[in-house]
Every structure is written in structure tokens, then in C-alpha cells.
Amino acid sequence: MKYDIAIIGGGPVGNYLATLLARHYKVAVIEAKSSFGGKACTGIIGARSYEELKLPKKAIINKLRGAVFYSKIQSFEIKRKEPQAYMVGRKILEKSLAEMAVKRGAEYYMNTRFLGFKNGKAVLQRFNNRFEISAYFYIGADGVNSKVAQEIGAKTNAEFLSGYEVEIVGEFEKPDFVELWINKELNKDFFFWVAPINESLARVGTFGRPDTLFNFIKIRMLKETNIIEFKAGNVALGVRKPWIKGNVALVGDAALQIKPLTAGGIAYGMYCAYALAYSIINRKPWEYERLCKEIKREISFGLKVRRLFKNLSQEQVEKLFELLSSREAIEVIENTAEFDEHAKTIKALIKHPKLLARALKVTPMVIRYIL
Ligand SMILES: Cc1cc2nc3c(=O)[nH]c(=O)nc-3n(C[C@H](O)[C@H](O)[C@H](O)COP(=O)(O)OP(=O)(O)OC[C@H]3O[C@@H](n4cnc5c(N)ncnc54)[C@H](O)[C@@H]3O)c2cc1C
Numbered sequence: 432m433k434y435d436i437a438i439i440g441g442g443p444v445g446n447y448l449a450t451l452l453a454r455h456y457k458v459a460v461i462e463a464k465s466s467f468g469g470k471a472c473t474g475i476i477g478a479r480s481y482e483e484l485k486l487p488k489k490a491i492i493n494k495l496r497g498a499v500f501y502s503k504i505q506s507f508e509i510k511r512k513e514p515q516a517y518m519v520g521r522k523i524l525e526k527s528l529a530e531m532a533v534k535r536g537a538e539y540y541m542n543t544r545f546l547g548f549k550n551g552k553a554v555l556q557r558f559n560n561r562f563e564i565s566a567y568f569y570i571g572a573d574g575v576n577s578k579v580a581q582e583i584g585a586k587t588n589a590e591f592l593s594g595y596e597v598e599i600v601g602e603f604e605k606p607d608f609v610e611l612w613i614n615k616e617l618n619k620d621f622f623f624w625v626a627p628i629n630e631s632l633a634r635v636g637t638f639g640r641p642d643t644l645f646n647f648i649k650i651r652m653l654k655e656t657n658i659i660e661f662k663a664g665n666v667a668l669g670v671r672k673p674w675i676k677g678n679v680a681l682v683g684d685a686a687l688q689i690k691p692l693t694a695g696g697i698a699y700g701m702y703c704a705y706a707l708a709y710s711i712i713n714r715k716p717w718e719y720e721r722l723c724k725e726i727k728r729e730i731s732f733g734l735k736v737r738r739l740f741k742n743l744s745q746e747q748v749e750k751l752f753e754l755l756s757s758r759e760a761i762e763v764i765e766n767t768a769e770f771d772e773h774a775k776t777i778k779a780l781i782k783h784p785k786l787l788a789r790a791l792k793v794t795p796m797v798i799r800y801i802l
Contacts, residue, residue, distance in 0.1 A: 434459045434538075436711070437553055437566035439545040439579050441467070443525050444683030444700035445572030447484070449532035451708035458537040459564060460529070461555060463573075465542040467529060468522025471596045471664030472697075473626050473634045475609070477770030478514050480698040484705070487531075490524035491517045493628050494607060500755070501612045502748050507756035509764050514607070516770045518626060518634075540564075545573065548582050548679075568711065569679045572704070575667045577685035583676045589669025589687055592621070594694065595644045596636030598660040601653045603627035612647065613752075615745040621694075623647045638666065638694060666694040668737060670730070674703075674720050682707050688726060690773065691733035692740075698771045699726050732774040739800040750793040760786055777801065 434457050438445045441462030449460050475495070476486070494517055497510030533539060543557040552563040571579025575591075603625070610625035617623070621638040628634065635653065637644050641663070648655055671687040674680060682688070683700030690699060706722035720727075743751070754760055760780060767779040781787045781801060790797050 432459070432564045433457075434564060434566040436568045436570065437461060437564060438570045438572055439553070440571065440573035440577075440683070440685065441525070441529060441539065441541075442470070442572060442574060442683065443521070443528065443697050444704050445570075446525055446528035446532055447486075447701045448570065448572060448682060448704040448708060449537045450528055450535060451705065452711065453532050453535035453537040455712055458532070459540060459566065460532065460537055461540045461543050461545050461553070461564075463542070463544040466522075467525035468520070469662075470521060471594055471636070471662035472521050473596060473624065473636060474519040474521050474524070474697075475516050475626060475695060475770075476519060476697050477516050479769065480702070480771045481517050484698070484701050486519075486701075487524065487527040490519040490527060492520050493518040493626075495609050495626070497605075497608045499605070499608050499610050500752070501610060501614075502752045503614050503616065503745060504749060505752050505756065507752065507761065508608070509761065509768060510608070511765065511768075515768070516609070518628065545578055547578065567678060568716070570707070571679065571681045571685045572683045572700075573685050575665050575684040575687070577681060579679065580671060580681050580685055583673075583679050583681075585671050585673060585676070585681060587667065587669055587671035587687065589667035589671065591665060591667045592638040592694065593640075594636060594638045594664050594666060595641045596634055596662050596664075597644070597648070597658045598628075598632060599635055599648070599653050600632055600657040600659060603630055603633050606630050612651070613748050614647075614650075615743070615748060617646055617650070618643045620741060623651075625651065666696065668694065668734065670734075674723070675716060680707055680716065680719060688723075688730070690771070691730060691737040692773050695771075699730070702726055729772065729774055732777075735800045736773070736777060739794070739796055742796055742800075743794065747794050751790070754786065754789045754793065757786075757789075759783060 494514035546554045552565040606627040612623040623637045668691045688699040689696035710718040
């Protein structure tokens with residue numbers, strides 16, 4: 432079978448890309464799973480990104496307009512009048528995008544695994560049947576452990592993290608606020624999140640070890656026996672290069688287009704998919720990486736802040752909380768915060784002379800990692 436474009440991986444990014452390309456080209460999507468969804472993912476996407484990318488409204492299961500940050504001993508709240516982020520059901524999101532792509536002419540190979548390239552063709556396996564398809568252009572949207580990336584020899588020095596997440600029944604008084612808990616004594620490398628779906632159901636997770644999550648669940652006064660779903664999955668924070676080699680490109684988690692501070696990858700992956708589609712439609716695929724330069728900049732800034740975060744002690748976290756809960760800091764955050772653009776807010780905070788002076792007192796590492 433000959434296609435113009437073969438997309439390996441029908442996750443949110445691969446399916447979104449298929450909707451963009453299927454109007455112009457004969458597109459195949461190869462997906463290893465037999466149905467959509469199922470991946471560990473809280474499904475939080477910035478509201479502005481969601482609207483800009485024109486993603487399906489029916490996938491939205493909750494709207495969040497603020498966040499409460501907790502350390503070991505204190506907390507502060509950031510809020511807006513309008514929703515800043517949406518929580519989505521991954522299955523509905525992926526399936527609606529696939530449905531749209533098929534309506535535009537894309538052909539899906541479900542339950543079909545990409546095994547590698549041979550003589551310019553993609554070797555696939557469905558059950559015991561091994562077969563080949565060929566395309567003028569191949570795109571690896573096959574997630575963090577991308578086989579396509581491996582096939583083109585892409586290299587990475589990323590930090591691979593295991594994520595654990597549960598859906599749990601409890602009482603969540605503020606269903607439009609996400610909770611972020613930073614307790615280095617429980618988990619030195621990542622925060623815990625409590626993302627309500629409604630007043631009585633939330634997604635709770637962290638990156639690290641599963642026992643850490645269960646300890647947090649106890650501390651958050653939730654009941655382990657109220658867990659109704661448990662999921663695990665990986666992310667990788669870092670850089671994987673190149674994103675394009677010959678007639679093969681990587682996109683989404685396969686290219687590590689992931690926010691280093693929250694490990695969210697759906698929005699960045701989709702923005703880059705848009706850039707990739709644009710460069711292909713304009714017959715200049717080599718422009719793809721240049722078109723993603725803002726996202727590259729965000730990722731590289733985020734990686735620096737992550738290094739700083741990992742080096743902080745809980746005592747320093749407490750001091751930072753005192754700073755961030757000050758009136759000046761809250762004002763800066765509430766005026767600049769954009770869910771999918773962390774650099775903007777952090778830069779605005781350190782441009783504020785008084786806040787910078789206080790941050791330097793907490794840790795001079797601010798100079799080394801951020802300035
Ligand atoms: C615990 C956890 C919570 C998260 N929460 C959020 C969040 O709130 N917001 C957010 O934006 N991101 C979140 N993420 C990250 C998010 O899940 C990823 O960034 C997102 O899934 C990337 O989409 P993708 O389409 O690039 O890759 P994936 O979703 O990984 O999709 C890749 C697809 O490729 C298929 N595939 C893989 N190998 C092959 C092969 N050889 N042949 C054929 N098909 C193949 C897979 O079956 C899969 O369907 C979270 C991740 C974890 C682990």
C-alpha cells in the first residue's frame with residue numbers, strides 16, 4: 432500500500448496531526464493499541480491552547496480557574512475569574528480526533544505495531560501477520576519510547592520519570608481548583624497533584640514511586656480503598672535530537688515536546704504537529720524545527736528551572752512559598768500566568784527587583800540556573 436504520509440502512533444498528537452494532513456494527502460495512521468485512551472494522563476490542557484488548537488469540546492470533563500499551592504506547612508492560592516485550563520477525557524479526545532481524521536480521508540491501522548524501516552518501507556505487525564506499507568514521508572508520533580526515534584538514531588540525555596495516577600472518590604470542596612503539593616521529604620523530584628473532576632472525584636498523582644503516591648494519599652486524608660482506577664506511565668524531560676531526518680520526522684512525546692515543570696505534553700506536541708503539518712503542506716519540511724523555536728525555548732528554560740527545583744531543600748521551598756504568597760508576587764502571577772507558558776511568569780517574577788532580591792536570599796542558584 433502506498434501513502435503520501437504514514438503517522439506512527441495514534442495518540443492525541445498523532446491523531447491531531449492526521450486531522451490536519453488528511454485534507455491534503457493520503458494519510459495512514461498506525462496504532463499499536465486496539466482502542467484509544469487508557470494512558471495515564473491527568474488530561475489538563477491550557478484553556479487558551481485548547482481553543483487555539485480547536486480541540487473537541489465534548490472531551491472536556493472539568494474547567495479549572497485556579498490553583499492552590501501547598502508546601503509542608505503553608506499554602507497560597509492563585510485564581511482567575513475565567514477557566515485557565517481544561518481537564519479532558521483522553522479516550523474521548525483521541526477518539527474524536529481519529530473520527531475527524533477518518534472523515535477527512537485518513538486510513539487507520541489499529542492494533543498494528545510498527546517494527547522498523549526496511550528498504551524505505553515501514554514494517555508492521557498485526558496479530559501474527561507481518562506486512563509493509565510505504566510512504567513518501569513518515570512521522571513518529573509514537574510516544575516517549577519512540578521506535579521511530581530509535582530507527583533514525585535520534586539521541587537524548589533526558590531524565591525518564593515514571594508517573595503514577597489514581598482516580599479517587601473523596602470530598603473536593605473546590606472542584607475548579609487544582610492542588611499542587613510540594614513536599615521534598617515525601618518526593619524530592621516532583622510535586623503531587625490533586626485535580627478534581629467534580630466535588631467527589633479527582634485524579635491524584637505524582638512522578639516518582641508508587642509508594643510515594645500512597646503516602647501522599649494518606650497525608651491528604653484520602654482513603655486508599657476509595658481508589659477506583661490506577662494508572663502508570665512514563666515521561667522524559669530533556670531534549671531528543673534531531674526532530675527531522677531525511678523523510679522522517681518526530682512529534683509529540685516522541686520528540687520530547689514536554690513541559691519540564693509539569694510534564695504536560697499534549698499542548699506542546701499539538702502546536703509542533705501544527706508546525707509540522709504547515710511545513711509539509713508548504714513543501715518545506717526542513718522548516719519544521721525552526722517553526723517550533725518558541726516551544727524549544729520554553730523547554731530549555733523549563734529544564735533550567737527544573738534543575739533549580741531539584742536542588743532545593745524543603746527549607747528553601749518554605750522560604751520560596753513565603754515569597755510567592757506575598758501580595759507583590761501573587762499580583763505578578765495573576766497578571767501574567769499562562770498555563771502553557773511558564774517562562775513568561777517566572778521571568779516577570781525575577782524582573783521585579785524586590786522579588787528577585789528575596790529569591791536570591793532563598794538561593795543564589797537562581798543566578799546560575801535562571802538569570
Ligand atoms: C501520570 C501522567 C500524567 C500526565 N498528565 C498530563 C496532563 O495533565 N496534561 C498533559 O498535557 N500531559 C500530561 N501527561 C503527558 C501526556 O500524557 C503526553 O505528553 C501525551 O500523551 C503525548 O501524546 P503523544 O500522542 O505524543 O504520545 P502518546 O500519548 O504516548 O501516544 C503515542 C501512541 O503511539 C502508539 N505507539 C507506540 N509505539 C508504537 C509502535 N511501535 N507502533 C504503533 N503505535 C505505537 C501508542 O500506543 C500510543 O497510542 C501525563 C503523563 C503521565 C505519565
